[in-house]
Amino acid sequence: MQGSRQIAPAAGRLGILLAGLGAVSTTLIAGVHAIRKGLAAPTGSLTQMGTIRLGKRTDGRSPLIRDFVPLAGLDDLVFGGWDIFEDNCYQAACNAEVLRRELLDQVRAELEAVQPWPAVFDQSYVKKLDGPNVKTGASKRDLAEQLRDDIRRFREQQGVERLVLIWCGSTEVYMEEGPAHRSLDAFERALEASDPAIPSSMIYAYAALKEGIPYANAAPNLSADVPALEELALQSGSPLAGKDLKTGQTLMKTMVAPGLKARLLGVSGWYSTNILGNRDGEVLDDPESFKTKEESKKSVLDHILQPELYPTLYDDLHHVVRINYYPPRGDNKEGWDNIDLVGWLDYPMQLKINFLCRDSILAAPIVLDVALFLDLAMRAGMSGIQEWLSFYFKSPIHRRDLYPEHDLFIQLMKLKNTLRHLRGEELITHLGLEYYD
Numbered sequence: 001m002q003g004s005r006q007i008a009p010a011a012g013r014l015g016i017l018l019a020g021l022g023a024v025s026t027t028l029i030a031g032v033h034a035i036r037k038g039l040a041a042p043t044g045s046l047t048q049m050g051t052i053r054l055g056k057r058t059d060g061r062s063p064l065i066r067d068f069v070p071l072a073g074l075d076d077l078v079f080g081g082w083d084i085f086e087d088n089c090y091q092a093a094c095n096a097e098v099l100r101r102e103l104l105d106q107v108r109a110e111l112e113a114v115q116p117w118p119a120v121f122d123q124s125y126v127k128k129l130d131g132p133n134v135k136t137g138a139s140k141r142d143l144a145e146q147l148r149d150d151i152r153r154f155r156e157q158q159g160v161e162r163l164v165l166i167w168c169g170s171t172e173v174y175m176e177e178g179p180a181h182r183s184l185d186a187f188e189r190a191l192e193a194s195d196p197a198i199p200s201s202m203i204y205a206y207a208a209l210k211e212g213i214p215y216a217n218a219a220p221n222l223s224a225d226v227p228a229l230e231e232l233a234l235q236s237g238s239p240l241a242g243k244d245l246k247t248g249q250t251l252m253k254t255m256v257a258p259g260l261k262a263r264l265l266g267v268s269g270w271y272s273t274n275i276l277g278n279r280d281g282e283v284l285d286d287p288e289s290f291k292t293k294e295e296s297k298k299s300v301l302d303h304i305l306q307p308e309l310y311p312t313l314y315d316d317l318h319h320v321v322r323i324n325y326y327p328p329r330g331d332n333k334e335g336w337d338n339i340d341l342v343g344w345l346d347y348p349m350q351l352k353i354n355f356l357c358r359d360s361i362l363a364a365p366i367v368l369d370v371a372l373f374l375d376l377a378m379r380a381g382m383s384g385i386q387e388w389l390s391f392y393f394k395s396p397i398h399r400r401d402l403y404p405e406h407d408l409f410i411q412l413m414k415l416k417n418t419l420r421h422l423r424g425e426e427l428i429t430h431l432g433l434e435y436y437d
């Protein structure tokens with residue numbers, strides 16, 4: 001056994017701040033209250049249901065993850081957040097139409113207590129959206145200071161010991177890293193000058209990191225994935241994670257693609273299409289927001305299949321991703337994948353996947369896990385990029401000179417080995433020769 005890392009206990013309450021109180025956020029908050037009341041199970045959450053094997057297969061030690069590492073308990077969570085609409089979380093959850101009214105009514109008081117604070121919002125970054133609950137300020141730096149005031153006020157009023165901030169707001173337009181993002185110094189000057197290179201989500205990220213609290217991005221927009229904010233995270237000791245929750249179609253892709261590659265089956269085409277009708281779908285109906293999502297969804301196959309190592313199998317792959325806004329489906333997305341495979345002696349085959357999923361039902365448990373693990377990372381003194389949380393994201397933030405790991409099963413192994421490492425347990429390599437010696 002190696003030495004375990006010092007981890008401060010999860011004492012007191014943990015505040016989860018959500019920038020954007022839409023479908024995902026309200027499904028998370030309602031879910032946590034429903035679970036606390038024993039009305040439902042935390043299905044889909046690794047922190048609540050997952051186990052971790054320790055030692056040899058013959059040892060019979062597989063505790064629950066939440067008994068193995070000190071995580072905040074659901075009873076200790078307090079929620080707050082911002083939105084451009086004034087609806088409280090009960091109204092917002094009713095509008096989102098993800099959860100049944102009968103369940104929402106049983107946690108109505110708790111949801112009504114979460115009233116969104118005015119948001120930092122600029123329509124030039126989310127074209128299809130506009131709302132009244134928005135801050136005004138002399139500059140983007142001033143807006144960041146207002147967010148910091150909200151955070152401090154919440155900390156004081158709720159008596160929370162620790163905080164985490166997660167962007168669950170709409171997908172912003174596609175942006176690339178530019179000079180304003182390259183150093184903290186340049187970023188702060190750009191904030192002062194209200195430079196268009198700083199979208200709203202970056203202002204939230206900056207405010208969180210400046211307050212020394214962990215930040216994650218559930219959406220695909222650039223947000224904290226820039227050198228300036230990585231620098232700030234290291235400076236303020238805050239853990240960082242993102243981007244774009246891995247749910248639905250991409251989750252399936254990162255399960256199936258590693259299997260095809262493992263058997264050295266070629267892929268000549270992968271056509272993915274979706275219909276969805278929630279507000280997220282409406283926002284993605286704008287080509288600039290869609291481009292942000294498309295880039296995030298498309299990158300996974302290249303990294304998993306490694307065409308540079310297997311040119312004959314994957315070099316000519318045609319990968320197409322479409323999302324169509326179709327209101328009758330609401331949050332209940334339907335995805336179709338057609339995969340054109342190539343087998344022995346180049347014989348073609350096809351695989352079809354039709355996934356009738358529920359976006360926010362898949363997303364809520366992973367926002368919970370990300371929040372609890374970021375809080376753990378903070379207490380364990382881990383700052384900056386948390387690559388071990390790649391498991392949860394379509395476009396995992398990673399050190400610039402490393403390629404990201406997209407294979408869901410490698411990501412899970414990395415996550416569990418990080419937990420073993422934190423507790424000084426032996427890492428599991430799955431070698432297994434020792435059982436036969």
Ligand SMILES: NC(=O)c1ccc[n+]([C@@H]2O[C@H](COP(=O)([O-])OP(=O)(O)OC[C@H]3O[C@@H](n4cnc5c(N)ncnc54)[C@H](O)[C@@H]3O)[C@@H](O)[C@H]2O)c1
Nearest residue numbers: 020022023024083119169170171219245247279280359363
């Ligand atoms: N549900 C999933 O499976 C999933 C998966 C990956 C990523 N995401 C991303 O997570 C985000 C949230 O998804 P959702 O389904 O809850 O969307 P949603 O449209 O229901 O909620 C987003 C909320 O953010 C608010 N908002 C927008 N800009 C804001 C700002 N600047 N400040 C504060 N609030 C702001 C909107 O008013 C809205 O209420 C989206 O960007 C989506 O692309 C979702």
